[in-house]
Amino acid sequence: MFTRFLSALLLSAVVAPLAISAELEVDPQQDWYGKTPDNSLKSLAPKSGFVADSDAWEKLWTAWRPNEELPKLDFDRQIVLVGVVDGPNRVMMRPTLQADDIRFIAAGTRMAGPGFAYRLVVVDKGDAKKVNGKAISSGSTGEGSxxxxxxxxxxxxxxxxxxxxxxxxxxxxxxxxxxxxxxxxxxxxxxxxxxxxxxxxxxxxxxxxxxxxxxxxxxxxxxxxxxx
The missing domain is CATH 2.40.50.500 (NigD-like N-terminal OB domain)
Structure with missing residues (x-):
């Protein structure tokens, strides 16, 4: 009986944190993947891991996807999560909302090669005030002012x-x-x-x-x- 009680207690400890984390919906039409052998372009990735204004969005898109039309986004309600990994790999991201914090980790496959790969994922901000613990401020890339x-x-x-x-x-x-x-x-x-x-x-x-x-x-x- 004690063993069953302990198992139930451990299970609840594992499940409880997951219950307060809600996976964010991602529109496939606003989820872009790319890769480039030019490592110099990697420095343009925002250190905060997200883009929260149209100016920075245009510069990043133009540099990384110069032959494609810039998608129009509503930064009053949306934010772009930017995941980067080394080499010509696939980038996996699964953004979630924990209280007022949008959380995500960029993971990649393990193919060796030059350059880097990236993924740009648009999500609704909702009531979120942070991304991975960094404050979202209107008109910035989350680096503060x-x-x-x-x-x-x-x-x-x-x-x-x-x-x-x-x-x-x-x-x-x-x-x-x-x-x-x-x-x-x-x-x-x-x-x-x-x-x-x-x-x-x-x-x-x-x-x-x-x-x-x-x-x-x-x-x-x-x-x-x-x-x-």
Whole structure:
């Protein structure tokens, strides 16, 4: 009898954690697998393991799947999980939701060879606030942000290959950061008027993965003030 009781107790201990983990539904039309012998492209994989904004999504898709049309996603309710393994292997992922945390592990087959393989899986965020313990923040790739105040020289009307620029920068003490002015017409007008001049910018600093530039440091502007 004691043996049956102990077995039941152990079984409940195993089953209990599984009961609070719900497997997330994945649309086969939003689940992409690929592989490439070019290891230099592997560095574009977000360190957080996910993409949570359209900017980073476009850069990653364009680099890894350049001959395919960019799928349109709704990042207000969706997130892209990014799994990477070495070599030309299949990538297996089974995302689950545990409380407010989306959890997944990228596992692969064991074929030797050059390059890496990846899998991009879109899931609904629902009430999730984290992915593998890392906070999901709107407009970022989950690496977090830093509130900054920068006094420096503003430049606007900039262009780059592949459109890899926000079109405006601020430079202070030899360091240049891009400025994300969003859709604020007043910010854009002020940036044009103050191009080449000293300004004070307040905003949040974030790092986004790029293609030509591996790490793009971007300040999402909250305030711009001209300095007379």
């Amino acid at each position: 830093i509130e900054v105040t920068v006094v420096g020289t503003l430049e606007s009307g900039l262009f780059a290959i592949g459109g890899e620029t926000t079109g405006a920068t601020i430079t202070a003490q030899g360091i240049t950061w891009e400025l994300d002015l969003g859709n604020d017409a007043a910010f854009r007008k002020l940036a044009e008027e103050q191009s080449g001049k000293q300004v004070k910018v307040v905003g949040s600093l974030q790092c986004k993965a790029g293609v030509e530039i591996a790490d793009r440091w971007i300040v999402t502007v909250q305030r711009i003030t001209a300095i007379d």
